[in-house]
Amino acid sequence: MPVAGGAEAGCSTEHGTYRSGNYRLVRHIGAIMRTPPNQLPCWTERTNMPTTATFHSWLGTLFGHSEWQVLLLLDNKTALQFLVAWSLFESKCFAGYVRAPDIAQYAQRTAPSIGPAALRDAAAHFHARYQDRKRFENLMHGHKDQRLLALLRRSFDELTSEDRLFLLVFVVFRYRNNIFHGNKGVESWLFYREQIQICVQAMQILVSHAEQTTPTMKDEAA
Numbered sequence: 001m002p003v004a005g006g007a008e009a010g011c012s013t014e015h016g017t018y019r020s021g022n023y024r025l026v027r028h029i030g031a032i033m034r035t036p037p038n039q040l041p042c043w044t045e046r047t048n049m050p051t052t053a054t055f056h057s058w059l060g061t062l063f064g065h066s067e068w069q070v071l072l073l074l075d076n077k078t079a080l081q082f083l084v085a086w087s088l089f090e091s092k093c094f095a096g097y098v099r100a101p102d103i104a105q106y107a108q109r110t111a112p113s114i115g116p117a118a119l120r121d122a123a124a125h126f127h128a129r130y131q132d133r134k135r136f137e138n139l140m141h142g143h144k145d146q147r148l149l150a151l152l153r154r155s156f157d158e159l160t161s162e163d164r165l166f167l168l169v170f171v172v173f174r175y176r177n178n179i180f181h182g183n184k185g186v187e188s189w190l191f192y193r194e195q196i197q198i199c200v201q202a203m204q205i206l207v208s209h210a211e212q213t214t215p216t217m218k219d220e221a222a
Contacts, residue, residue, distance in 0.1 A: 054067070056070045056071050056074065057070075063180060064180075065180050065185060065186075066185075069180060069185045069186045069187075070186075072185075072186045072187055072190065073179070073186045073190075076190055078190070078193050078196050078197055078200070079179075079186075079189075079190060079196070081197075081200050082175075082176075082196050082199060082200050085199075085200045085203040085204060085207070086172075086176050086203065088203070088207045089172075089203040089206060089207050092207050092210045092211065092216070092217070093106060093110075093206055093207065093210050094106065098173055098176075100143075100145065100170070100173065103166060103169050103170050103173060104147065104166060106165075106169065107162050107163075107165040107166035107169060108162055110165060110206070110209070110210075111160075111161045111162040111164075111165045112161075112162075113209070113213065114161070114165070114205075114206075114209055116161050118205050118209075119164065119165060119168055119202055119205060119206075120164065122168055122198050122201065122202045123156075123159075123164035123165070123167055123168040124156050124164075125198055126167060126168060126171045126195075126198075127151070127152065127156045127159070127164075127167060128156070129195075130152055130171075131152065136152065139171070139174050139178075140174065141178065141181065143174075145170065147166065148166075148167060148170050151163050151166070151167050152167075168202055169202075169206075171199070172199045172202060172203060175189075175192075175195065175196065175199050
């Protein structure tokens with residue numbers, strides 16, 4: 001992360017146990033939205049969850065961070081949009097779980113079917129931004145990716161559509177992993193509102209493209 005309260009840096013968090021859960025949750029939410037209010041189940045009467053802990057403290061414990069950090073995150077519209085978009089993106093485009101090595105394969109199979117202009121501005125923005133060595137180090141936070149580094153060393157006009165998609169998705173991936181790992185945790189991550197919004201817009205395009213290719217989002221939940 002940048003020294004001035006930056007939030008670009010972070011550490012990867014492995015959530016292997018949730019690989020298929022995100023997509024089921026998204027589909028279930030879709031089904032709920034199409035259900036008349038009087039037909040919705042009353043979960044408050046069926047849950048066995050303890051009522052002493054607030055949602056924020058529960059989520060903070062789950063992530064290993066303070067309730068205050070979670071409150072900051074959930075109280076921010078841009079952050080919520082990022083979290084929802086990421087959940088959809090990870091579920092729809094990566095079968096529920098994104099790993100850094102998977103991004104190259106995704107870019108290779110997806111780039112040919114996306115118009116070159118769709119994501120050009122977002123990719124160009126991050127390509128220009130991470131010419132700054134300190135910003136790049138803060139984004140990666142000790143992680144390394146030789147392809148990303150090589151792409152940043154080339155001029156943007158030299159990059160293929162696959163290169164640009166790889167660069168963009170890798171940056172989005174890093175922003176996701178950096179949420180709780182800035183110099184000041186969530187507070188520093190939220191400092192980068194413009195960058196987060198660009199990530200959200202890119203994910204919207206990619207999720208919509210995937211849905212057009214393979215429609216599943218309107219399926220009824222089982």
